[in-house]
Amino acid sequence: MLRVLFAGTPEFAVPTLEALFHDPHIYVEYVLTQPDRPRGRGQYLSESAVKKYALESGIPLRQPDTLRDPSEIQWIKEKNFDAMVVVAYGQILTAEILESPKLGCLNVHASLLPRWRGAAPLQRSIEAGDSVTGVTIMLMDEGLDTGPILARVSIAITNQTTAAELHDQLAELGGPLLVKTLRQRAVSNRQLVQQPVIGITYAQKISTQHACIQWNKERCQVMRQIHAFNPIPGAFTFAGSSRIKIFSVREAKGSAPAAGWLWKENRKILVSTQTGNLEVLECQLPGGKRLVPAQISSHQSAPWLEPTELMEQSG
Numbered sequence: 001m002l003r004v005l006f007a008g009t010p011e012f013a014v015p016t017l018e019a020l021f022h023d024p025h026i027y028v029e030y031v032l033t034q035p036d037r038p039r040g041r042g043q044y045l046s047e048s049a050v051k052k053y054a055l056e057s058g059i060p061l062r063q064p065d066t067l068r069d070p071s072e073i074q075w076i077k078e079k080n081f082d083a084m085v086v087v088a089y090g091q092i093l094t095a096e097i098l099e100s101p102k103l104g105c106l107n108v109h110a111s112l113l114p115r116w117r118g119a120a121p122l123q124r125s126i127e128a129g130d131s132v133t134g135v136t137i138m139l140m141d142e143g144l145d146t147g148p149i150l151a152r153v154s155i156a157i158t159n160q161t162t163a164a165e166l167h168d169q170l171a172e173l174g175g176p177l178l179v180k181t182l183r184q185r186a187v188s189n190r191q192l193v194q195q196p197v198i199g200i201t202y203a204q205k206i207s208t209q210h211a212c213i214q215w216n217k218e219r220c221q222v223m224r225q226i227h228a229f230n231p232i233p234g235a236f237t238f239a240g241s242s243r244i245k246i247f248s249v250r251e252a253k254g255s256a257p258a259a260g261w262l263w264k265e266n267r268k269i270l271v272s273t274q275t276g277n278l279e280v281l282e283c284q285l286p287g288g289k290r291l292v293p294a295q296i297s298s299h300q301s302a303p304w305l306e307p308t309e310l311m312e313q314s315g
Contacts, residue, residue, distance in 0.1 A: 001025060001026070001027050002025060002026045002027065002082045002083060002103075002182065002183075002186055003027050003029050003079075003081050003082045003083075004020060004026055004027065004028050004029060004081060004082065004083050004084070004085055004182075005029060005030050005031075005032065005076065005079065005081045005083075005084045005085070005101070006020060006028050006030070006031045006032070006050075006059075006084075006085050006087075007031075007032040007033070007084065007085070007086045007087070007089040007091075008031075008032075008033060008050045008085075008086065008087040008088055008089050009033050009034045009048045009049070009050050009088055009089055009090050010048065010049055010050070010088050011049040011167075011171070012087065012088050012110070012167060012170075012171045012174075013049070013050050013087035013088050013089075013108075013171075014049050014050060014053050014171070015171045015172050015174065015175040016085065016087045016108050016171075016174050016175040016178050017031065017050060017053055017054070017087070017175075018053065018175060019175030019176055019178065019179045020085065020175075020178070020179060020182075021057055021059065023179050023183075025183060026179065026182070026183075028059055029060070029079070029081065030059070030060045030061070030062060030079070031050060031051075031054040031059050031060070031061050031062070032061075032062050032063070032064065032067075032089065033048045033050040033051045033054070033061065033062075033063055033089075034048055034063065034089070034090050034091070035063045035064075035065060036048075036051075036063070051063070066091065067091050067092070067093060067094065067097060068092070068094060073094060073096050073097060076097055076100050077096065077097075077100045080100075080102075081100070081101045081102075082101060082102050082103055082186070083101045083102070083103040083104065083105070083106060083182055083185075083186075084097070084100075084101045084104075084105040084106070085105075085106050085107075085108070085178060085182070086105055086106070086107045086108075086140060087107070087108045087174070087178075093105060093140065095142055098140055098141065098142065103182070103185050103186060104139050104140070104185075105139070105140040106137060106138070106139060106140070106150065106178065106181065106182060106185075107137070107138045107139075107140045107145075107147070108135060108136075108137060108174040108175075108177075108178050109121070109135065109136045109137075109138055109145055110122055110133075110135060110167075110170045110174070111125060111133055111134070111135075111136065111203070112132070112133055112134045112136060112152055112154060113136040113138060113145060113149060113152075113195055114145075114146075114195045114196060114197075114199055114200040114201075115130075115133075115199055115200070115201050116133075116201055116202070116203040117144055117145035117146070117200065117201070117202050117203065118144060118145065118202045118203040118204065118205070119203055119204070119205040119206070120203045120204065120205055120206045121133070121203040122163045122166050122167055122170070123163050123203070123206055123228045123229060124201075124203040124204065124228070125157060125166075125203075126157060126161060126162070126163060126166065126224055126227055126228040127224050127225055127228035128224075129220065129221075129224055130157055131156065131157055132154050132155065132156055132157060133154070133155060133157055133166070133170070134152055134153050134154035134155050134170070134173070135152065135153050135170050135173050135174045135177055136149055136151070136152045137149070137150045137151040137152070137174075137177055137178055137181045138150060139192065146195060147195075148192035148193055148194050148195070149192075149193045149194075149195060150181045150185065150192075150193075151177055151180070151181040153173050153177050155169055155170065155173065159220065159223060159224070159227075159251075160227070160248075160250065161227060162227045162228075162230040162231075162247070162248065163227065163228055163229065163230055163231070163232075164230050164231050206229070206232070206233065207233075208233050210229070211225075211229040211233045211234060211235045211236055212235075212236060212237070212312050212313075213225060213226065213235050213236065213237045213246065213310075213312070214312065215237070215259040215260035215271070215272070215273055215274070215310060216259045216260065216273075216274050217259075217273065217274055218273065218274055218275045219251065219273040219274070219275045219276040219277075219278060220275075222249075222273045222278065223249055223250075223251070223278060226246050226247070226248070226249050227248065227249075230247040230248060230282075231247065234246075234247060234284070235247070237260075237310045237311070237312070238310065238311045238312070238313060239262060239303035239308045239309075239310055239311075240303070240308075242285065242286055242303060243286055244283060244284070244285060244286075244303070244310075245283060245284040246271075246280055246282070246283045247281075247282040247283060247284070247290065248280075248281040248282040249271075249278040249279060249280055249281055250278065250279050250281060251276065251277075251278060251279075252268065252270055252276075252277040252278055252279040253277065254270070254276075254277050255272065255276055255277060256272030256277065258272065259272050259273050259274045260272065260273075260309060260310045260311070261307055261308070261309055261310070262280075262303060262304050262307070262308045262309075262310055263304055263306075263307040263308070264297065264304045264305060267297040268293075268297065269283075269296050269297065269302075269304050271310065280296060281293055282296075283296060285299075285302060
């Protein structure tokens, strides 16, 4: 029975924790997750998705403020775990921690390394127009996603793939792959595969400004930008002073005299780019809920009731 320390925080990490928890040859002895954080308008303390799963499953839980605390490092070393599994934990591991487990620290990363090291591989792979991405199981070292590759699995990206969909697909792929890799590592001293030095890219952390839609670009680029930031932070544009979020689009026939015009035509909501039109499939008006096609076309106070020029900022 492999004794495992699991470290993770968001929803993406839960399927891997679940796969470990249900494997008969693995014992998840403890779970580490980030401390509860204030969220929302009321700033109420919110538990992480991993914490909720650990509590529901009866797995002992720890929420250290930092793993640089000497007492936390000593606790991990004294436990002498067989392996540590890290999935979007959100804290830096020191060399002492990385070297402590017998089989090392294994990480589930949402890209085909060395492409898209860093914070936002899901969004950046869609935004860049990649046709394929996947999950990499990596043996962690002190660098930023630079450790040896233990296993990989790939998945296609289409022009309709959103970050929300890709998140769920890769999360489900990561769990079984990690379990299989961990069990193989326990019985085999397979030679490690170092990451190639060619093809390295970095997935810059997402900020709101990256999600402001630039309509004067080619249609495929605009489509990718919109789908890359669905659901967070949500690609947006301005109709006058109204900030509109757009979550999903598809190619539409016809063209407009200029990019950045929004209008209603035959019960469809269309918007123009530099090289063609897009149909809006899901959007959100200020203060409202997400609208799907039937709701969009019947909305009585939306800006698309008359042809409207869109802007990158209000006013």
